[in-house]
Every structure is written in structure tokens, then in C-alpha cells.
Amino acid sequence: MTIERIADILANTNPGFFILAAAMFMPFARGHVVRALLMVGGPVMGLVALINADGLGIDLSVATVFGIDLVLYRPDSLSFVFGLAFMIAAAICGVYSLHRRDPLQDTSAMVYAGAAVSAVFVGDLVSLFIAWELTAVASVFQVLARRSPESVRAAVRYLVFQVLSGMLLLAGICMFAAATGETRFAFIAPTLAGLPVGVMNIEAPGAVLILAGLGIKAAFPMVHSWLQDAYPRTTETGAVVLSAFTTKLAVYALARCFAGLDWLIWIGAVMTVFPVFFAVIENDLRKVLAYSLNNQVGFMVCAVGIGTQLAVNGAAAHAFAHIMYKALLFMSMGAVLYRTGTTRATDLGGLHRTMPWTTLFCLIGAASISAIPLFSGFVAKSMVMSASHADPGLFMVWIMLLFASAGVLEHSGIKIPFFAFFGHDSGRRPQEAPFNMLLAMGIAAGLCILVGLSPGWLYRFLPYEQAAREYLASELWTVSHVLQQVQLLAFAALAFVLLYRRRLYPPERPGVILDADWLWRRGCPRFLRHLSGPAGALIAPVRRQAGGALTGIGWVGRSVFSADGWVSRKFPLSATAISSLAILGLVLIAAVLA
Amino acid sequence: MSQKDEPAGNGEHPVSVLLYGWMRGAGFQKKLVLVLMAIGLAAVVLEVLLSSKPVRDPGSIPGFQAFFGFIAFGGAVLSGWPLGRFLRRREDYYERPDRNTPP
Numbered sequence: 132m133t134i135e136r137i138a139d140i141l142a143n144t145n146p147g148f149f150i151l152a153a154a155m156f157m158p159f160a161r162g163h164v165v166r167a168l169l170m171v172g173g174p175v176m177g178l179v180a181l182i183n184a185d186g187l188g189i190d191l192s193v194a195t196v197f198g199i200d201l202v203l204y205r206p207d208s209l210s211f212v213f214g215l216a217f218m219i220a221a222a223i224c225g226v227y228s229l230h231r232r233d234p235l236q237d238t239s240a241m242v243y244a245g246a247a248v249s250a251v252f253v254g255d256l257v258s259l260f261i262a263w264e265l266t267a268v269a270s271v272f273q274v275l276a277r278r279s280p281e282s283v284r285a286a287v288r289y290l291v292f293q294v295l296s297g298m299l300l301l302a303g304i305c306m307f308a309a310a311t312g313e314t315r316f317a318f319i320a321p322t323l324a325g326l327p328v329g330v331m332n333i334e335a336p337g338a339v340l341i342l343a344g345l346g347i348k349a350a351f352p353m354v355h356s357w358l359q360d361a362y363p364r365t366t367e368t369g370a371v372v373l374s375a376f377t378t379k380l381a382v383y384a385l386a387r388c389f390a391g392l393d394w395l396i397w398i399g400a401v402m403t404v405f406p407v408f409f410a411v412i413e414n415d416l417r418k419v420l421a422y423s424l425n426n427q428v429g430f431m432v433c434a435v436g437i438g439t440q441l442a443v444n445g446a447a448a449h450a451f452a453h454i455m456y457k458a459l460l461f462m463s464m465g466a467v468l469y470r471t472g473t474t475r476a477t478d479l480g481g482l483h484r485t486m487p488w489t490t491l492f493c494l495i496g497a498a499s500i501s502a503i504p505l506f507s508g509f510v511a512k513s514m515v516m517s518a519s520h521a522d523p524g525l526f527m528v529w530i531m532l533l534f535a536s537a538g539v540l541e542h543s544g545i546k547i548p549f550f551a552f553f554g555h556d557s558g559r560r561p562q563e564a565p566f567n568m569l570l571a572m573g574i575a576a577g578l579c580i581l582v583g584l585s586p587g588w589l590y591r592f593l594p595y596e597q598a599a600r601e602y603l604a605s606e607l608w609t610v611s612h613v614l615q616q617v618q619l620l621a622f623a624a625l626a627f628v629l630l631y632r633r634r635l636y637p638p639e640r641p642g643v644i645l646d647a648d649w650l651w652r653r654g655c656p657r658f659l660r661h662l663s664g665p666a667g668a669l670i671a672p673v674r675r676q677a678g679g680a681l682t683g684i685g686w687v688g689r690s691v692f693s694a695d696g697w698v699s700r701k702f703p704l705s706a707t708a709i710s711s712l713a714i715l716g717l718v719l720i721a722a723v724l725a
Numbered sequence: 726m727s728q729k730d731e732p733a734g735n736g737e738h739p740v741s742v743l744l745y746g747w748m749r750g751a752g753f754q755k756k757l758v759l760v761l762m763a764i765g766l767a768a769v770v771l772e773v774l775l776s777s778k779p780v781r782d783p784g785s786i787p788g789f790q791a792f793f794g795f796i797a798f799g800g801a802v803l804s805g806w807p808l809g810r811f812l813r814r815r816e817d818y819y820e821r822p823d824r825n826t827p828p
């Protein structure tokens with residue numbers, strides 16, 4: 132194979148495919164070096180491929196399957212920033228996972244990352260659906276990997292939501308494609324400033340179903356609890372991997388399909404606010420981070436709903452920054468879990484004495500998510516806040532986002548590091564995290580600081596580069612903007628110290644916090660059982676009248692489908708072959724006649 | 726999970742003393758309150774003096790974010806008292822049979 136041929140493959144292959152290819156070798160990787168090469172090398176190869184792409188905004192790879200054109204690789208400035216973040220996160224997750232060898236986790240993590248990267252670079256709805264489903268299936272194994280009864284039950288509940296999301300998406304795509312005959316993003320609708328963003332009209336056939344499918348994966352209010360249910364039940368590495376991809380892939384898809392849709396403004400605003408209250412009373416710090424994730428995705432969904440160039444830039448920048456600092460926070464809690472066996476605030480405290488580097492990295496993540504100036508959250512979230520404040524009609528939304536910003540400082544900026552590493556001394560003196568974990572946390576922390584100090588680096592990759600440059604030059608570092616943020620953070624932190632000193636801060640207590648999942652884990656069963664009494668009384672006369680017929684149907688059913696029924700009997704091979712041929716023949720005749 | 730706990734009081738990492746030792750003084754919390762108040766008030770005063778933006782809504786009033794940050798944070802934290810009483814259940818709540826369900 133010539134160098135030109137290799138360069139051609141690199142330039143025209145979806146970067147996610149390199150990670151998927153590396154994942155295929157993971158089950159057979161024995162030594163640490165080979166594992167490291169595959170887990171880091173796959174994403175790095177993807178990055179090299181992306182940087183060498185033959186161009187943006189053109190179809191670089193198209194395949195025709197069953198008469199459907201699948202655009203396998205069409206990078207543009209929206210997919211670029213998401214793909215870049217996903218591949219960096221995949222490499223960091225690879226480094227973070229090196230201390231333990233679990234082929235199931237390693238392989239599923241790489242398939243998951245590869246599918247997520249593939250999803251953002253495909254150029255049509257059908258290919259998006261295929262990659263979307265692959266992320267769902269692969270991510271379930273991350274939840275299962277802890278191999279405890281609780282994690283298995285959580286994985287089943289997680290799978291139900293993921294499958295429901297996929298089914299809604301598929302149904303919506305089928306309806307949309309049948310009505311319009313088009314599935315390629317670039318041809319569905321007019322574009323926003325030359326970029327296929329917000330391409331779907333919500334009134335188009337199937338669009339509401341597609342939105343619902345994306346909404347489940349973005350953890351919209353009332354369908355959010357799969358996130359808080361599953362993430363804290365994973366291993367120390369599983370939560371890091373899960374935090375990076377699923378919800379941000381949904382944000383990408385929302386931006387691609389529904390940017391500018393008003394509904395999303397309010398859905399996003401509600402998403403930012405309600406997790407704040409749950410996070411205050413939650414005892415499990417990884418669950419607090421899961422609520423925090425919900426709250427941060429709310430900012431992105433709100434920005435997608437606003438849909439201006441500044442807002443879409445804000446959503447993309449926030450997604451990039453959030454992937455880094457949330458992974459960093461989950462990594463620090465993963466290190467605590469690995470060394471102490473728990474992330475319950477009631478069982479922790481004082482860990483900074485023996486885990487100083489983990490504490491430091493956690494503090495950097497906390498500073499970033501709290502949007503302290505010179506950290507990544509500030510330069511990313513500011514665009515979302517400015518986009519909402521720029522529209523006088525969105526003043527209430529801006530107030531909600533401002534409240535959520537104070538809430539973020541409470542649960543992720545202060546609660547996580549304070550109760551794990553400072554607070555009351557639990558007496559635990561665990562060892563510092565393994566070197567590979569510290570290295571991964573160090574890389575993520577470095578990126579949080581780099582983006583905060585030099586935002587131009589990130590802004591260059593945003594969907595609307597010119598708008599980003601103008602924002603950087605005229606608004607980001609203005610005196611009033613920085614001072615307002617300092618005021619918000621300083622007085623919110625002051626409130627914490629005063630409340631804590633006066634013992635008005637609610638004490639951490641063990642327990643389960645009831646959330647929306649109560650509805651289907653307790654509410655629905657109660658409702659159905661209450662209903663079964665009156666319903667049984669109503670059906671009784673009908674059942675008496677139709678008793679004979681029902682008994683007959685029951686007898687036929689048992690004869691056919693029971694363990695020793697007709698379909699369970701053994702038949703001669705020839706009879707099976709003849710019946711199979713007969714069925715095939717009937718199908719062929721039907722196909723010819725049709 | 727790796728259980729490598731050591732007895733309390735032993736094995737403090739030298740980097741910990743270097744990075745966080747200054748937080749252990751008796752009056753640290755009081756000093757922190759003073760520092761935060763000084764930073765916050767300085768930011769408000771500077772905004773009043775330096776801001777040239779017109780006031781077009783309550784959010785544009787100098788000092789609004791200081792006031793709002795304090796109230797919002799305090800409100801969110803204090804809401805934890807009633808919410809905790811209302812929403813917190815035993816850890817095995819979902820594992821136990823539901824007593825409120827009729828047989």
C-alpha cells in the first residue's frame with residue numbers, strides 16, 4: 132500500500148471507524164503496552180484523520196445500502212468541535228482505565244466512543260440512527276461492568292430508556308423519510324449561515340418523534356432519571372466514559388436538527404434549575420455529579436433552542452468544556468471510589484491529607500464548572516448567558532440560568548470537593564490514586580486551564596468562527612462581564628460559608644432521594660394494582676359469557692405454545708426443510724405479485 | 726476496589742501540607758468570610774465606577790449579580806431542609822416490597 136493510498140484512506144474515512152477498528156482488537160490485547168496502544172492509539176488515529184480530512188461541508192464517503200445513500204463521512208464545523216472533544220475524551224478515558232484490565236469494559240468503552248464519534252461525522256439520519264443505537268448497546272455494558280445486582284437492575288432500566296429513545300428516533304426517521312424522501316442533513320432544509328444546523332421543522336412528519344428520541348438521550352425533565360440511576364452504579368472508569376458521550380451526542384443531534392426551536396429554550400431552562408435542588412440533598416457524590424450533568428446539559432439545550440450564531444457557538448463550546456471538566460470531576464470521584472470503596476459524603480472527608488493531587492485536580496474541575504474567570508467554564512458558558520441576555524424576551528430564562536449558575540457553584544464547585552476532601556475528617560487515609568489516573572486527570576485539568584487562559588484556541592473550532600472571534604474581542608473579557616461573574620461567585624461562596632458556620636447547611640444523610648423514577652418504580656405498579664380490582668369486577672360478566680370461547684382459545688394456545696406443545700415437538704429435518712422452503716416460496720410469490 | 730486505608734493520623738502526603746496546610750489555622754473560616762466579602766464588595770464598587778452599559782433591565786443594575794448570587798445560593802441550600810424531609814427514604818426503599826400496594 133502506497134503512502135498516497137494511506138493518506139487517501141485517512142482523509143476520507145470517518146474518524147470513529149478507527150476507534151471501532153481498535154476496539155475489535157481489544158478483547159485479545161494481553162499486555163499493558165498493547166492495551167495502551169489500542170486505547171490511546173485509536174482516538175489519536177481518529178484525530179489525525181480528522182485533521183487531514185479532505186475538506187469541510189462535503190460528502191467524503193458515501194455508501195449505498197438497500198438503495199439508501201448513507202453519508203458515512205461529512206465533517207463540518209459543528210461536527211468538528213464535538214468530534215474533537217469526543218476523541219480527546221476517549222484518549223483520556225483510555226489512559227484513566229489502564230490500571231485495570233477488564234476486556235468487557237475496555238472493548239465496550241471503545242465501541243461506545245467510536246460509535247459516538249462516528250455519529251457526529253455522518254451526514255444523514257439513517258447513519259445517525261445506526262451509530263446512535265451502537266452507542267446505546269455499548270454503553271449498557273459500562274453499567275453492567277460492576278457486576279453487582281444493583282448495577283444489573285440499573286442496566287436493565289437504562290436499556291429500556293435507550294431502546295425507547297432508539298425506537299422513537301427510528302419511527303420518526305421513517306415517517307420523515309417517507310413524507311419528504313430526504314434523509315441527508317445538507318438537503319433537508321435551508322441552512323443557518325451556510326451550515327446545516329436546525330434543519331428540521333417541528334411540524335414535519337415524524338419530527339416530534341425524533342425530538343422525543345433525542346430528548347430521552349439528552350435527559351429532558353421527567354425522562355432524566357436513567358442518568359442518576361445508572362451513572363453512580365458503574366465502576367470508577369464507567370462513569371467517566373458515560374459522562375463524556377451520550378448526552379453530548381444528543382446535544383449535537385438537537386443542534387443539527389432543531390436549533391432555533393423555542394420549546395428547547397424552556398426545556399433547557401427547566402433542566403438547569405431542577406437538578407440544583409436534588410443535588411443539595413443527595414448524599415452520593417457521583418449522583419450529585421449526575422444531577423450536575425443534567426444541569427449543564429440544560430445550558431446547552433437552552434442555547435440550541437435560542438439558535439442564534441452566538442448561542443449555537445455557546446452550546447458547542449460548553450459541550451467541549453463540559454466534557455473535559457465533568458470527566459475530570461468524575462475521574463476524581465472515581466479515584467476516591469477506587470481507593471475507599473465509596474463516594475457517599477457521609478463516609479468521606481479529609482481525604483486531601485493523603486490524596487493531594489486528586490484533590491487539586493478536583494478543585495480545578497470544580498473551578499471550571501463554576502465558571503470562575505480563567506477557567507474553561509467561564510469562556511464557554513458566558514456565550515450561552517450572553518445569548519439569552521441579548522434577547523429582552525428571554526429575561527426570565529436568563530434569570531433561571533443565573534440561578535442555575537449559583538446552583539452549579541453549590542453542588543459541583545463546593546459540595547463535591549468539600550465533602551470528599553475537606554469537611555469533617557472521616558479518619559480515612561487512603562493511598563493517592565494510581566499514576567495512570569493522575570496522568571489522565573492532569574491532562575483534563577491542563578485542558579480546563581488552557582481553554583480558560585487562551586479561549587481563542589477553542590473559539591477557532593466553533594461552528595461560526597467569525598461570531599466567536601467577535602465575541603472574544605468585544606465581550607468576553609470586558610470589565611463589567613468579569614466583575615459580574617466575580618460578584619455572583621464571591622457572594623454565593625460567602626453564603627455557603629455563613630450557612631455552614633451557622634449550621635444551616637443541611638447535613639448529609641444516607642438515603643434514597645425520590646425522583647421521577649418513583650413514578651414507574653412505585654407509582655405505576657400501585658396505580659395498576661388499584662385499577663385491577665374495579666377492572667376485574669367490570670370484566671367478570673363478560674368473562675362469564677365468553678367463558679366457553681376463552682377456554683377454547685386457551686386450550687389451543689396451550690396445545691401450540693406450551694413446553695410440550697406442538698411448536699416444541701421435534702420434526703424430521705426433511706419436514707423442517709420443506710416447510711422452510713414453502714414459507715420462502717410464499718414470500719417470493721408475494722414479492723413478485725406485489 | 727482497593728482497600729489500602731492506613732490508620733488515622735498517619736501517612737499524610739507532604740504535598741498535602743504544602744498545598745492545603747494554610748487552611749488548617751484556627752481562624753481560617755473567619756478570614757475566608759472577610760476575603761470573600763472584600764472580593765465581592767470590590768467587584769460591586771468597581772462595576773459601579775467602571776461600567777458604562779445602560780441599565781435596560783434589573784439584571785443590568787450594578788451589583789445585581791452579587792445580590793442575586795447570595796439569595797439564590799442561600800435559597801437553594803435552605804430548600805434542602807424541607808425537601809430532604811419530603812423526598813428522602815431508607816437506602817433499601819426500592820428493594821423492599823411496597824407496603825402501600827394492595828395485594
